[in-house]
Structure formats: structure tokens, C-alpha cells
Amino acid sequence: MSYLASHPLRVATLLGGHVEIVAVALAVALLIAVPLGLFAARRPRLSPWLLGTLGAIYTIPSLALLAVLVRAFGLGFAPIFVALVVYAQFMLARNVVAGIAGVDPAQVDAARGLGMSPLQVLLRVEFPQALPVMIGGVRIAAIAMIAIATLGGYVGGVGLGVLIFNGLTLHQPQMIVAGSVTASALAVAVDALLRLVERRFATA
Amino acid sequence: MSSITFDGVTVRYPGAESDAVENVSFECDDGELVVLLGPSGCGKSTLLRTVNRLVPLAAGRVRIDGNDVNALDAVELRRSVGYVIQAVGLFAHMTVAQNVAVVPSLRGWSRDETARRVDELLRMIGLDPAAYRDRRPSRLSGGEAQRVGVARAIAARPRALLMDEPFGAVDAIVRTALQRELVRIVAELHTTTLFVTHDMDEAFRLADRIVVMRSGRVEQVARPQELFERPATEYVRDLVHAGDDVYRRYFMRGRALLRGLAE
Structure with missing residues (x-):
């Protein structure tokens, strides 16, 4: 822990960078995954294929994917950002589909029967009901993204991974510990925070 | 007011290999409570759901006040017709008041008017x-939930009320109370009502007229x-x-009496 104590500003800056890349990637990933998930939820025959494809992408080892992305985008912010967005798709879209599929059919029947348009049924009934499950997806995705984002230290010089990879190169175990402990603490904190949000939106 | x-x-x-509903013709007069009675799978719910166009017709016509429902906008039509189902389907993320206010707010x-009506x-x-x-549906008993379901259906003063086994999931004592209340409310509001049930006693307690169905036919x-x-x-x-x-004859008389009192 001595590195953390002696270089708090350095660690804080890298932590800020780590949070930033995960947050931006998560926001962009949501912009893709939510419409994708809603589309799949409406097409039960297509959705296993779509989720299967996203799941297959998810199983590609992150280092291998990064190697390909570095060839495509060069070193820096871009490859790790794209990797994070791509990985998150499976967890986010899957939970959008599961959330919508889990909505009580009686409530959807009542909503239609009372005269909600298809868009109103989605926005006023299905979406709010599916929200806790969707937030659960965000939580799982965010934690995985915090872990994967450490590779940004290797390919882009961003985030807490910088400490880990520099520590490896310079044989400085204290740096490695500082980077990994801070990243883990971030993951635990985000998990706890999103659990609270999830509970806030639970209906039962 | 309204006929169906x-x-x-x-x-x-x-x-499907055969028709779920086959060549059904009858009329439900203004203010009348008509019960569709038959075993499960006889097509009574399907027939009910043709009125608010939740189920499309293969042939024939359904009219409300002489207007072909297929010529009306489906969403507008549904907002003008109350709908109650056995599973209630109260919106779990809304309060009781918000549930009851759904159709008034859609319309x-x-x-102020909505709050007063609620x-x-x-x-x-x-x-x-x-x-x-301000209660959530999860904090209501089965009987209370279905009462709210009925309130939600009649909130915007619909011209007709469709009820699909609404009291099928509550216990016998609560069911009797709900039936009694329904007779009172329908008589009070004079709302044309179609009521689906497989329960003979319920049909005899509630109905002005009964449509007996069997495998899609009347x-x-x-x-x-x-x-x-x-x-x-x-x-x-x-x-x-x-x-x-004997028990059913007894209830028919009880109901005639209730009607008389309400009028």
C-alpha cells in the first residue's frame, strides 16, 4: 500500500481516467444495447440469434480482441473504448430482453385493453417494470468493464491499468497492488451503488 | 346509452384447425348485464375480446351503438370501453390512484378532475x-386489487364494460361481496356489461341474460x-x-330484489 500512500495524486488521476472511460463507454453501449434489446424483445424468434451472437463475441478473450482492435485503431483511447462498448452489449442487451420478457403479461393485456398505444404500453408499463432487471444488467456490465478497462493501461496509457503494467515492467509490486486494489475498490463501490438504485426501482 | x-x-x-368462435349473433341491450357462460376453451373470452379488438375477426361484425368496431380507431375504442381481467393486471409500479387514473389521463x-374522480x-x-x-398494488388483498381493477375500468365513464372472469381468483366470501357490489355499480351507472364466467352460480346471480356457449358456438x-x-x-x-x-332460483330472486332496490 506504500505506493498508494506516497503517490495519492497519481493514483487519483488514473482512477479518474478509469472512471471516465468506463462511464463514457457505458453510456455509448447503452445507446446501442437498449434499442437492440427492445428490438429483440419484440421478435422472440430472432432474439436467441442476436443474443447468441453477442454472447459469442463476449467469450472472445479480451486481450485477443484488443490485439485486433489495436491493429484497426492504433494504440490509445480508441481500442479499449471500442472493446468496452462491444463487451457490454451482451450483458446489457440480454437484460433488456429478460426485463421486457419478465413483465407480467396481465399488465400488458390490461394496458392494451385500456387503450394504451403500443408506444405507451412500452414506455408506461413495460419499460418501468423492466427497469430493475435492466439496471441489474448495467451493474454487471459496469463491474466487468471496470476490470476490462485495466487493459487500457497496456494499449492506451489510460486508467488504473497503467499502474499494473508499469509495475510489471519496472518490477514494482507496490504499483501493481495500488492499481489492482484501487480498481477492485472501484468495482465494489459501483456494485453497491447500483444495487441501491436497482432496489429503488423495484416494484414488489 | 350503448348496445353491443x-x-x-x-x-x-x-x-388453428377450427374456429375459436363460430358464427355468433346476439345483441346486448343498453344497460344490460349479459353473461357469457361456458366451460374453459369454449370461446367466451375470445368473443369478449373481439369487442375491444384485442382479437381480430375472421368473419362477421361487432357493433357498438351501431358502429362497426373495425371502422373505429382501436386505441380510441379501447379507451371508451372498460376492461377487467381475472389476473387484474394492476400496474405494479404505480399507486392505486395512478392505476385508477390511467384512462382519464390517456383521455x-x-x-383536478382526475383526482376528484379517483x-x-x-x-x-x-x-x-x-x-x-398512495398504496402500491403489492399491498392490496386479492379482493381489494380486483375492486381497484373495476374502478380503473369504469374511471373514464366507458360506454360498455367487458369483464373476463374478474372474480375467478378471489375466495368465495370476497367473490360474493364483489358480485353484490358489481350488480349495484352496474345498476347505478347503467353501463352495458359483458361478463365472462364458467361459474353457473355467478352467472345466475349477475345476469340479465345468459349466453350459453359450447365449443365456439352459442x-x-x-x-x-x-x-x-x-x-x-x-x-x-x-x-x-x-x-x-334450488340455490340458483334463490339467487335469481335475490338479484331481482337488488335490482329493484337500486332502481
């Missing part, structure tokens, strides 16, 4: 507005008394005389 006319109504679900009522309805169904307004349309005295088919005869028919 079925004219040669036929429904066939995609991929653009003002906030309280009026909660009192009508016997739930104290102050205690129940066996007989008659007043409860008539079903006893002149059953049109063997099936209807067996149906009305299954179980305790």
Missing part, C-alpha cells in the same frame, strides 16, 4: 381514499329463468340442473 351487437362473429386463431382529463371511485368501491390512494341466449324453464338443448338442460338449482 354481434353479427355472425367468427374467430380463427392463426394455425386528457385535467389533474376519490369518488375509491369511495364507490368501498376503499377509503386517504388510506388507499347454445342458447335467454333470461336465467328461461334457461330453467325452456332449455334449448340437452347441453343447456344438463348445465342448469347440474348442482343445486
Whole structure:
């Protein structure tokens, strides 16, 4: 822990960078995954294929994917950002589909029967009901993204991974510990925070 | 106010070998409570759901006040027709008041008018507005939930009310109370009501007229008394005389009495 104590500003800056890349990637990933998930939820025959494809992408080892992305985008912010967005798709879209599929059919029947348009049924009934499950997806995705984002230290010089990879190169175990402990603490904190949000939106 | 006319109504679900509803014709007069009675799978719910176009017709016509429902905008039509289902389907993320206010808000009522109507309805169904307004559906008993379901359906003063086994999931004592309340409310509001059930006793307690259905077809349309005295088919005869028919005669008289008091 001595590195953390002696270089708090350095660690804080890298932590800020780590949070930033995960947050931006998560926001962009949501912009893709939510419409994708809603589309799949409406097409039960297509959705296993779509989720299967996203799941297959998810199983590609992150280092291998990064190697390909570095060839495509060069070193820096871009490859790790794209990797994070791509990985998150499976967890986010899957939970959008599961959330919508889990909505009580009686409530959807009542909503239609009372005269909600298809868009109103989605926005006023299905979406709010599916929200806790969707937030659960965000939580799982965010934690995985915090872990994967450490590779940004290797390919882009961003985030807490910088400490880990520099520590490896310079044989400085204290740096490695500082980077990994801070990243883990971030993951635990985000998990706890999103659990609270999830509970806030639970209906039962 | 409103009549519902079925004219040669036929429904066939995609991929099905036979019609779910086959050439059904009858009329539900203004202010009348008509019960669709039959075993599960006889097509009674399907027939009910043709009125608010949740189920498309293969042939025939359904009219409300002479207007072909297929010529009306489906969403507008549904907002003008109340709908209650067995599973209730109260929106779990909304309060009781928000649930009751759904159709008034869809129809653009003002906030004040809606709030006043919600309280009026909660009192009508016997739930104290102050205690129940802000409750979540998860904190209601089965009977309370279905009362709110009924309030939600009649909130925007619909011209007709469709009820699909609404009291099928509550216990016998609560069911009797709900039936009694329904008779009172329907008489009070004079709302034309179609009510689906497989429960003979319920049908006899509630109905002005009963439509007996069997495998997609109508066996007989008659007043409860008539079903006893002149059953049109063997099936209807067996149906009305299954179980305790003395008990049913008793309830028919009780109901006539209730109607008389309300009027």
C-alpha cells in the first residue's frame, strides 16, 4: 500500500481516467444495447440469434480482441473504448430482453385493453417494470468493464491499468497492488451503488 | 346509452384447425348485464375480446351503438370501453390512484378532475381514499386489487364494460361481496356489461341474460329463468340442473330484489 500512500495524486488521476472511460463507454453501449434489446424483445424468434451472437463475441478473450482492435485503431483511447462498448452489449442487451420478457403479461393485456398505444404500453408499463432487471444488467456490465478497462493501461496509457503494467515492467509490486486494489475498490463501490438504485426501482 | 351487437362473429386463431368462435349473433341491450357462460376453451373470452379488438375477426361484425368496431380507431375504442381481467393486471409500479387514473389521463382529463374522480371511485368501491390512494398494488388483498381493477375500468365513464372472469381468483366470501357490489355499480351507472364466467352460480346471480356457449358456438341466449324453464338443448338442460338449482332460483330472486332496490 506504500505506493498508494506516497503517490495519492497519481493514483487519483488514473482512477479518474478509469472512471471516465468506463462511464463514457457505458453510456455509448447503452445507446446501442437498449434499442437492440427492445428490438429483440419484440421478435422472440430472432432474439436467441442476436443474443447468441453477442454472447459469442463476449467469450472472445479480451486481450485477443484488443490485439485486433489495436491493429484497426492504433494504440490509445480508441481500442479499449471500442472493446468496452462491444463487451457490454451482451450483458446489457440480454437484460433488456429478460426485463421486457419478465413483465407480467396481465399488465400488458390490461394496458392494451385500456387503450394504451403500443408506444405507451412500452414506455408506461413495460419499460418501468423492466427497469430493475435492466439496471441489474448495467451493474454487471459496469463491474466487468471496470476490470476490462485495466487493459487500457497496456494499449492506451489510460486508467488504473497503467499502474499494473508499469509495475510489471519496472518490477514494482507496490504499483501493481495500488492499481489492482484501487480498481477492485472501484468495482465494489459501483456494485453497491447500483444495487441501491436497482432496489429503488423495484416494484414488489 | 350503448348496445353491443354481434353479427355472425367468427374467430380463427392463426394455425388453428377450427374456429375459436363460430358464427355468433346476439345483441346486448343498453344497460344490460349479459353473461357469457361456458366451460374453459369454449370461446367466451375470445368473443369478449373481439369487442375491444384485442382479437381480430375472421368473419362477421361487432357493433357498438351501431358502429362497426373495425371502422373505429382501436386505441380510441379501447379507451371508451372498460376492461377487467381475472389476473387484474394492476400496474405494479404505480399507486392505486395512478392505476385508477390511467384512462382519464390517456383521455386528457385535467389533474383536478382526475383526482376528484379517483376519490369518488375509491369511495364507490368501498376503499377509503386517504388510506388507499398512495398504496402500491403489492399491498392490496386479492379482493381489494380486483375492486381497484373495476374502478380503473369504469374511471373514464366507458360506454360498455367487458369483464373476463374478474372474480375467478378471489375466495368465495370476497367473490360474493364483489358480485353484490358489481350488480349495484352496474345498476347505478347503467353501463352495458359483458361478463365472462364458467361459474353457473355467478352467472345466475349477475345476469340479465345468459349466453350459453359450447365449443365456439352459442347454445342458447335467454333470461336465467328461461334457461330453467325452456332449455334449448340437452347441453343447456344438463348445465342448469347440474348442482343445486334450488340455490340458483334463490339467487335469481335475490338479484331481482337488488335490482329493484337500486332502481
